[in-house]
Amino acid sequence: MGYRKQKGHLCDGEPVFYLTDTSAATDNNPDGLVFLGRAQMFRFPYDLSPRDLVPEDIKAAGLDMASAVFGIVAQNGSSDAKAVKSRVFFENAVADSGGPEWFERIMVPKTLSSPKPSCFQQYLTQDGTKSNEDLTTYLKGDYTTIRGHKLYWHRWNDSQSIDAVKEQKDHDGLLNDLLSPNPKDTQHTIMTPIKSGVTFKGRIRFEGLADIELGALLWALNLPEGCAHRLGMGKSLGLGSIRIDSKLRLVDRSARYGSWQESGITEAKEIDFMRAFEKAILEHARKTEGTVEESEKGLFGITRLQSLFCLLDWAGKPDSSKTDYMELKCFKSRPVLPTPHAVMEKDDPPGEKDLPRPAAREDDSTNTVSNKPSVVKTQPSPLQAKPVEKGQTRKGKLKRTDGCWVAIFEGDSRAAVIVNPSSIPAECADDCKAEFYITEQSKRTGIKVRFEKLM
Incomplete structure (x- = not known):
C-alpha cells in the first residue's frame, strides 16, 4: 500500500480533484490545469493579498505622523529596510492602592479566534447594493479596497457579572486542564481580568515633538467627552474599556541644567497644542478627498472621525445585543458588517459609507494576473x-x-x-x-x- 514519504506529498493511487481553464492552456499544459487538491472543495489562493488592496495613495504616502512619533522597526529582508527611533516612551502604570483585590478570579473566557482574511464581507469594502452572492473578494475582477481600521464596540454594563465572559461549557474542567503541565485543550486560554474601578498612574515621556505632534498625542489620550479607549485582551467580549486623564508638563532643559535651584518643569495648557493639531488636520482634510462638515466643531467635522467617535462612545454605546460576539453559525450567510452609524440607527455622515467601486482598468498596475477561471458579471437591464x-x-x-x-x-x-x-x-x-x-x-x-x- 502506498504511503506519503513526506508531508504534503501524494502517495501512489491517491485521488485528487482539479480545476482547468482553457485560457491557461500551453504546450506544456495542454489541458489548462490550474489547481489541484485532495478534497473536492479544496482551497486555492486569492489573486490579491490584503496588502494589495490597501489604496495606492496610502502605500505611497511615506512616513506618516504616527510612525514619525512612535517609530518603526526595519523589516528583515526588505531591500528598502529602514527604522525610525521613537520619541515617545511609556513607563509602567502602577495601581493607586490595594493588593489582590485588583483582580477578578482566574478564568477561561469564551473562545477568542484570530482575524480571518477570508471573512471578506467584513474586512473588504462592499458595494452596499449587492446581494450576498455578489460580494467583492480578493479576486482581481472584484475591484475593492481594505475597509478600514478594526475596532470593537464598548459593550459592558454595570448590571452584568464577569461570569458573562466565561466559557459556559465545563469551565472548571477546562481551567484545570489549562493550568496543568501538559494541557490537552488548544482552543482556549486563561486570563485574570482587572476589576472595574481600579485606577492606575504612570508617565509618558517625550522628546523633540513639534507642536502639532504633541497635539496629536494629547488628542489620542484625551478623547471627547463620553468616549473611552479599549485596551488589552477580551475587547470582543466587552472587557478593556478605560478612560485616560492627563496633565502636561514641559521641561526646559536649559533652565533645568543651568541652575541648582530650578527644576525647569512647568505645567502647560494642553488645549493650545490640541488646537494646533486640529487646525493642521482640518486644513489637510479640506485639501484632500476627505469630507469636512463645516457645521461641526473641531475634528467632529471630519466624517471619518465622526465614525471613530461613534465607536468609542461609552455614554451612548448601543445595546449589547447589537454588538454581541458573533458565533460561527452567524457567518453562514456572510452578513456585511454595518457601519457604526447604521448600528446606532443613524444616517451615515457624507462620504463615510461603503461606496460602489469603479471597474478596474486594464492597465491598472495594482492588479495581478489571475490564473483562475474568470467570472463575467453583466450589468442588469x-x-x-x-x-x-x-x-x-x-x-x-x-x-x-x-x-x-x-x-x-x-x-x-x-x-x-x-x-x-x-x-x-x-x-x-x-x-x-x-x-x-x-x-x-x-x-x-x-x-x-x-x-x-x-x-
Whole structure:
C-alpha cells in the first residue's frame, strides 16, 4: 500500500480533484490545469493579498505622523529596510492602592479566534447594493479596497457579572486542564481580568515633538467627552474599556541644567497644542478627498472621525445585543458588517459609507494576473434593475417637480424626496446625473434620499 514519504506529498493511487481553464492552456499544459487538491472543495489562493488592496495613495504616502512619533522597526529582508527611533516612551502604570483585590478570579473566557482574511464581507469594502452572492473578494475582477481600521464596540454594563465572559461549557474542567503541565485543550486560554474601578498612574515621556505632534498625542489620550479607549485582551467580549486623564508638563532643559535651584518643569495648557493639531488636520482634510462638515466643531467635522467617535462612545454605546460576539453559525450567510452609524440607527455622515467601486482598468498596475477561471458579471437591464432599498448608494437623475428637486432612479417609477436640497449646486438642470444615499424606503412613506454629489 502506498504511503506519503513526506508531508504534503501524494502517495501512489491517491485521488485528487482539479480545476482547468482553457485560457491557461500551453504546450506544456495542454489541458489548462490550474489547481489541484485532495478534497473536492479544496482551497486555492486569492489573486490579491490584503496588502494589495490597501489604496495606492496610502502605500505611497511615506512616513506618516504616527510612525514619525512612535517609530518603526526595519523589516528583515526588505531591500528598502529602514527604522525610525521613537520619541515617545511609556513607563509602567502602577495601581493607586490595594493588593489582590485588583483582580477578578482566574478564568477561561469564551473562545477568542484570530482575524480571518477570508471573512471578506467584513474586512473588504462592499458595494452596499449587492446581494450576498455578489460580494467583492480578493479576486482581481472584484475591484475593492481594505475597509478600514478594526475596532470593537464598548459593550459592558454595570448590571452584568464577569461570569458573562466565561466559557459556559465545563469551565472548571477546562481551567484545570489549562493550568496543568501538559494541557490537552488548544482552543482556549486563561486570563485574570482587572476589576472595574481600579485606577492606575504612570508617565509618558517625550522628546523633540513639534507642536502639532504633541497635539496629536494629547488628542489620542484625551478623547471627547463620553468616549473611552479599549485596551488589552477580551475587547470582543466587552472587557478593556478605560478612560485616560492627563496633565502636561514641559521641561526646559536649559533652565533645568543651568541652575541648582530650578527644576525647569512647568505645567502647560494642553488645549493650545490640541488646537494646533486640529487646525493642521482640518486644513489637510479640506485639501484632500476627505469630507469636512463645516457645521461641526473641531475634528467632529471630519466624517471619518465622526465614525471613530461613534465607536468609542461609552455614554451612548448601543445595546449589547447589537454588538454581541458573533458565533460561527452567524457567518453562514456572510452578513456585511454595518457601519457604526447604521448600528446606532443613524444616517451615515457624507462620504463615510461603503461606496460602489469603479471597474478596474486594464492597465491598472495594482492588479495581478489571475490564473483562475474568470467570472463575467453583466450589468442588469433597466427592467432587471435592483429595487431601491435603505442603505444603498444609487446613481440617479435630478428632476424639478413643483419647484422642488426630486431624484429619479432607473427601474423605479417613484420620485424620491431629497432631504438636503440646499446641498444641490445652483447650476444644476433637469436630468443631471447624481449620486444619492437612500435614507428611507417603504410603501407607506416612499423614498427619501440624501444628495451626495454630481456625476
